[in-house]
Every structure is written in structure tokens, then in C-alpha cells.
Amino acid sequence: MMNRTFLILGGLTILALAAPVFAGTTTIDFAADTGLLTYKIGGAGNLDWQGGHAHFTGQNTTLLEQGGSAISSSGTVSATMTLQPYPDAGDGLGLIMIGDGWELTAICDSDGYVTLTDWIGQYQTLHSIAPAAPNNYFTLQYNASTERATLTLNGSDSVFIEAALNGAMSVSVGVASNGIGDFTSFVADGPEIPNYPPPDVDSDGDGVSDSAELAAGTDPNDPGSVPVSNSVSATIHALNGVTVQVPAGSLPSSSVSFEVSTPSVIPAGSVPGGKSLSSVGVELKPNGTSFSSPVTVTLPYTAGGIAGLRESGLTGVYYDGADYLTSGIAGVARNTSDKTVTFTTTHFTTFVIAGDLIDSDGDGIDDSWELEWFGDLGTADATSDYDGDGLSDLTEFQLQGLGLNPTLWDAGPLPVGGALGTALLSVLIVALGSRWRKR
Numbered sequence: 001m002m003n004r005t006f007l008i009l010g011g012l013t014i015l016a017l018a019a020p021v022f023a024g025t026t027t028i029d030f031a032a033d034t035g036l037l038t039y040k041i042g043g044a045g046n047l048d049w050q051g052g053h054a055h056f057t058g059q060n061t062t063l064l065e066q067g068g069s070a071i072s073s074s075g076t077v078s079a080t081m082t083l084q085p086y087p088d089a090g091d092g093l094g095l096i097m098i099g100d101g102w103e104l105t106a107i108c109d110s111d112g113y114v115t116l117t118d119w120i121g122q123y124q125t126l127h128s129i130a131p132a133a134p135n136n137y138f139t140l141q142y143n144a145s146t147e148r149a150t151l152t153l154n155g156s157d158s159v160f161i162e163a164a165l166n167g168a169m170s171v172s173v174g175v176a177s178n179g180i181g182d183f184t185s186f187v188a189d190g191p192e193i194p195n196y197p198p199p200d201v202d203s204d205g206d207g208v209s210d211s212a213e214l215a216a217g218t219d220p221n222d223p224g225s226v227p228v229s230n231s232v233s234a235t236i237h238a239l240n241g242v243t244v245q246v247p248a249g250s251l252p253s254s255s256v257s258f259e260v261s262t263p264s265v266i267p268a269g270s271v272p273g274g275k276s277l278s279s280v281g282v283e284l285k286p287n288g289t290s291f292s293s294p295v296t297v298t299l300p301y302t303a304g305g306i307a308g309l310r311e312s313g314l315t316g317v318y319y320d321g322a323d324y325l326t327s328g329i330a331g332v333a334r335n336t337s338d339k340t341v342t343f344t345t346t347h348f349t350t351f352v353i354a355g356d357l358i359d360s361d362g363d364g365i366d367d368s369w370e371l372e373w374f375g376d377l378g379t380a381d382a383t384s385d386y387d388g389d390g391l392s393d394l395t396e397f398q399l400q401g402l403g404l405n406p407t408l409w410d411a412g413p414l415p416v417g418g419a420l421g422t423a424l425l426s427v428l429i430v431a432l433g434s435r436w437r438k439r
Contacts, residue, residue: 024195026064028186030054038174039065041098045177053084053184056177061096063174064188072099072170077190078141079173083108084182091179095140097149099168105176106140106151114138116151116161127151127159137185144169206236216257224260236260241300242282250293259285263350269323271354275315277324280305281352294330294344301339301353309355310368311336316343319350365397373406380406 031052038047045058063070079095087110094107094114108114112131129138129151139152142165149164165171173188200209206223213220216227224238230251236244238260246258263283271277280301299316306314315332317324331344341353360367363381370377380386380393389409391399396406 024189024193026186026188026193026196028054028196029184031184038062039070041174047175047177050182053182054175054186056093056179056181058180059178061174061176063096063098063172064193070172070174071192071194072172073188073190073192074144074170075191076141076143076145077171077173077188077193078139079175079189080137080139080187081108081175081183082137082185084184089181091177091181093177093181093183094175095138096174096176097140097142097165097171098174099142099165099171102165102168104140104142104149104164106138107176107178108136108138112136114151114153116140116149116159126161126164129153129157129159142168142171144171207234216255218257218259225258227255227257229255238282240282243296243298244284245296246291247293247295250291250295252290252292256286256289259283261285266352267319267350269319271317271324272326274356275313275317275354276309276357277317278306278309278314278353278355281350283350284348287349289348291346294346296331296342296344297351298340298342299351299353301341303339306353306355308358310358310366311355313356314341314353315355316341316345316351317354318345318347319352324352324354364394369397369400 030049039062040047041061041063042059045056045060047054047056047060047062049055065071077097079097081093081095083089083093089108089110089112092107092109094105096103096105098104103118105117106114107117114129114131114136116127118126131153136154138154139150141150141152142148143150144167147163147165147167148160150158150160152158173190173193175183175186200211202209203220204223204226206226208216208218208226210220213225213227218227219225222239224236224240224242226234226236228234228236228246228251230249230253233248234246236242236246236258238244240260240262242260244258244260261283263281266277266279266281278301280299282297282299284297297316301314312334314334315326316329317326318329328346329343331342333342334340335342345351356367358366361377361381365380365382367377370380374380374386380397382392382394384393385391386393387405387407387409391404393406396404
């Protein structure tokens with residue numbers, strides 16, 4: 001018996017599959033640069049990809065691997081290998097099935113003979129098939145119901161052996177070598193065999209298939225990480241809720257791999273126009289990318305994200321590495337119902353929502369109200385009473401909905417007239433400590 005020490009082989013594309021049950025076909029075609037699910041069992045050899053084919057060095061046995069353990073397929077399972085010309089078979093290259101302590105291997109030697117061998121106890125030949133032509137392909141199949149193993153060369157010549165794996169109901173499938181050897185493809189079929197290559201799906205729903213994203217180096221599970229072609233317009237919907245609309249023909253090259261993410265920190269820096277930063281930002285990469293036509297960026301925000309800022313004055317600013325600027329940002333639009341800020345830009349960097357402070361001097365009175373009535377932020381505060389009517393400026397700000405004028409002694413007007421207006425005012429006077437002074 002071989003020592004079953006499992007090791008992940010290096011130099012290969014490893015596909016980890018999380019689902020527990022499969023019923024499909026694994027096709028490994030090294031000429032098409034697909035990888036190999038692999039575990040190494042014993043031996044001192046290595047298996048890697050080389051020049052469009054698999055290349056063994058030294059003795060080696062490799063099993064298909066699924067998420068950390070060898071695949072065990074129940075029912076009927078088969079494996080097919082396509083070889084390079086015979087000399088590339090080296091000292092022997094073949095298919096292996098291991099089940100319930102029994103091992104069965106079909107080896108093709110450098111003369112093209114395919115031999116069914118038993119590695120239990122001593123190495124012994126069970127059946128052999130003479131070569132039909134160069135570039136053989138051969139299949140080893142095991143049926144758990146009949147306990148029969150069948151070896152087929154080039155789809156025609158076949159031999160079989162009953163009770164090949166001593167009634168094993170579950171079989172692991174892989175490849176083996178007695179020395180240096182090469183093969184160009186491998187196919188395994190059966191229950192619990194994973195579909196590989198996987199279907200060309202779009203896991204993150206960004207409109208680009210997983211295979212295209214992997215080829216471009218973007219994340220197939222993040223819609224904010226996506227390759228964008230210059231030939232068509234694109235809309236990126238990132239996980240953080242940010243939307244980026246890219247018009248066709250605006251990219252600096254035929255395609256760009258975009259990364260839309262939330263910055264780990266909002267960089268410190270001065271902000272133009274006396275505005276202040278919110279805690280809402282987006283990092284658009286590649287940083288510094290310029291566009292011949294503006295791209296449209298929409299940032300969502302929450303009340304907590306813009307705390308202390310006036311919602312009606314929100315805008316976008318960008319970080320230049322030291323401070324924040326607004327040059328190049330245009331078309332700013334706010335949607336206070338959807339809570340978004342939209343703007344256009346012609347380059348990528350870190351963008352942050354900024355706005356006017358609601359109460360920059362901390363006196364409890366909104367800056368906009370102070371500027372509207374007094375033209376500055378120093379005249380009124382929490383205790384001042386500019387018009388001397390017994391209502392502090394802070395109180396008149398808080399009651400601004402009643403039409404009070406903080407620059408005139410208020411006897412009216414009120415938003416409702418007659419007895420009702422007088423009654424409302426009386427209630428307010430009492431609530432404020434009866435500080436109203438009579439004329």
C-alpha cells in the first residue's frame with residue numbers, strides 16, 4: 001500500500017469547490033490552460049503545467065481534490081487520459097482508482113502498451129492492451145454495482161476484470177506515473193465528480209462572467225471589481241451602494257479593471273468653500289485614471305454619515321493627496337428622499353461627501369438662520385436677545401415656524417390669526433416662563 005500523505009501540489013491552478021455533492025464531468029485540458037484539482041499521495045515526484053500539457057517528474061500519484069479532501073465518487077466512475085506521443089509516456093503514465101483499501105492502475109508505457117495493474121501486495125499485471133496508434137487515449141472505468149473495472153484503448157479495444165476493487169462502493173480518481181511523463185488532457189465522470197471547468201456564470205451579477213473576471217484579475221464575487229470595455233457603456237453597482245456610470249469611448253485604453261470600494265479611513269485635509277467632510281466616501285481605482293468623457297458617480301448616505309451637515313448643501317469633493325478639491329466635479333445633484341449625492345468627474349481618486357455645518361459655533365442656532373437675519377455668526381447666541389422682546393434669539397430660532405422676527409419686538413404676525421393665534425402665543429409665553437414684556 002502506498003503511504004497516503006496528502007499534499008497540495010504547487011504550480012497548478014487549484015479550484016476549491018464548497019458544495020458537498022456533485023454529478024458532473026471534470027475536464028482538464030492543459031492545451032487550453034485549465035488547471036488540475038490535485039492532491040499528492042506518496043512518492044517524491046511533482047506534477048505541474050508545462051508547454052500545454054501536464055508534466056510528471058519522478059514517481060507520483062495525484063487524486064482529484066474537492067475543497068480539501070480527495071473526491072470519492074460512488075456508482076459508475078470513469079477517467080480518460082490523452083497522451084502525448086509514446087516516448088512522452090516515459091516509464092509509465094496512467095490512471096488510478098483507489099477505493100476501500102484497494103488500488104487499481106492503468107499504465108501506458110513508452111511503447112504504447114496500456115496495462116491494468118494491481119498495486120495490492122505485489123505489483124502484478126492483470127490485463128494488457130497493445131497500442132492501436134500514436135497519441136493514445138485510454139479510459140479506466142469502475143462500476144460499483146457489478147464490481148467490474150474496464151480498460152479501453154482509443155475507444156475500441158477493451159479488457160475488464162471482475163471484483164477489481166473488492167466491492168468498493170466509493171472510488172477516488174486520479175493520475176499516476178512511474179517516472180517522467182506527459183499528458184494533454186484528463187476527463188473524469190461520475191456522481192460527486194465536480195463540473196470543471198465550472199459553468200461560465202456571473203457570481204456577482206455585474207454583467208461580466210467569472211471566467212472573464214479571473215482573466216482580467218478582478219474579483220468575480222465583488223460587483224465593484226469589474227473589467228470595463230471601452231466599446232460599450234457600463235454601470236457599476238458596488239457592494240457599498242455606490243453607482244458609477246461609464247460612457248462608451250471614455251476610457252484611456254481598450255479596457256480598464258475598475259475597483260469601487262469604501263476607503264478604510266477618510267483622509268484629513270482642508271476643504272474648499274468652508275465646507276466640512278462627512279464620513280461618507282468612495283475609493284475609485286485605478287487611482288489617477290482619466291476619462292475623455294465624464295463618468296457619473298452616485299454616493300448613498302445615511303443621517304449618521306452626514307451628522308452635523310446641512311443636507312440641502314451636500315456636495316462631492318476629491319482628495320488630491322493632501323487636501324480636497326472640487327475642480328472637475330460638475331452636475332452635483334442631491335436626492336434627499338433617496339439620500340444620494342450625484343456628480344460627474346473625469347478622473348478617479350478618493351471622493352467624499354462634504355457640506356455646510358449646521359451649527360459651526362455651537363450656540364444651538366443653525367448657521368443659515370444666523371446669516372439670514374444678522375449677516376454673521378457673532379451677533380446671536382444662546383443667551384442674546386437682539387430685539388429685546390423677552391424671547392432669546394435661540395428661542396426665536398426654535399420657534400421660527402411661527403414667523404417670529406428676531407430683529408423686531410414681536411407682537412405678531414402669527415401664522416394663524418384671531419383668537420386662535422392669540423391663544424397659541426399665550427401658551428408659548430407661559431411655556432417660556434412668562435418672559436414676554438407688555439408694551
